[in-house]
Amino acid sequence: MAGSTDVVAALRAAGCVFAEDEARLLTAAAAETGADLDALVAQRVCGTPLEHLLGWAEFHGLRVTVAPGVFVPRQRSAFLVEAAAELARTRERHPVVVDLCCGSGALGLGLATMLAAEHIQVTLAAADIDPVAVDCARRNLTPLGAPVYQGDLFEPLPEELRGCIDILLANTPYVPSEMIARMPPEARDYEPRTALDGGPDGLDIFRRVAEGARNWLAPGGHLLVESSEAQASVAIAVLAEHGLTGRVAESEELNATVVIGTRPAR
Incomplete structure (x- = not known):
């Protein structure tokens, strides 16, 4: 993808209500882990929970580790x-x-x-x-x-x-x-x-x-x-x-x- 604008557009088209926030988090995760940003966005567009892609969920002011196949705390x-x-x-x-x-x-x-x-x-x-x-x-x-x-x-x-x-x-x-x-x-x-x-x-x-x-x-x-x-x-x-x-x-x-x-x- 060409840049953050394209990431936001792809997420918004997929129905992500907080597309800008998700784009920022996915971009940061790709930079921190070396993961391919396009692959992360593609998975999110297909419905993979954002938290599973990030490896954590924000809960009660904490970063809680989550993994694929695990319930995401609400x-x-x-x-x-x-x-x-x-x-x-x-x-x-x-x-x-x-x-x-x-x-x-x-x-x-x-x-x-x-x-x-x-x-x-x-x-x-x-x-x-x-x-x-x-x-x-x-x-x-x-x-x-x-x-x-x-x-x-x-x-x-x-x-x-x-x-x-x-x-x-x-x-x-x-x-x-x-x-x-x-x-x-x-x-x-x-x-x-x-x-x-x-x-x-x-x-x-x-x-x-x-x-x-x-x-x-x-x-x-x-x-x-x-x-x-x-x-x-x-x-x-x-x-x-x-x-x-x-x-x-x-x-x-x-x-x-x-x-x-x-x-x-x-």
Whole structure:
């Protein structure tokens, strides 16, 4: 391509809303890594997520490493991190945090970094069923000394965490199966379906997390899960079935809904 104007034009023609910003980022990535700019632009035009091409995503003020085949953290999930931080500050000891269904580990990384800036240290662990996601999360979380386990939900967690988790982040997939086909191609075609598909009503994985959460949470500990606004009332009922007191937190600014389940303190 002749220059930045051509890159912007190609991206705009492909429907990229922030073509100028993406052109700047792709150009910088090509210069930093030695990658071919034309090849990067061609991949982006074909729908490859920008973050997969850059190798990172901006989340909660951090650069989070992402890789092809890994779920890209959404900006609305910053509200989940903020809600978790508010609850973590109320714990009488340094909180134990687990990022379940962690993907890149962005939620755990964001929460631990935010609290560290307030001189609140956390014991952090993460887990995911996808080996590609686990590898990516380890690149983000190993510098914090946080282990990342591979396996299905709670199964790979060490037994010493049982009954000790103060903050359980679980950004479970919550898109109803029939809605996957309507998602943007960059999500539908490039992110793992296991990170998107929540079953018929979008809450299949959430139900499994809710079922196991009480045994893993410390007394007074909290489970935080992102959902749609329409799913929240059903999610609250599911939490109640499993002995957790539920409430809903919402951010109009980020268009985010978080369902919070709390284990009774006694």
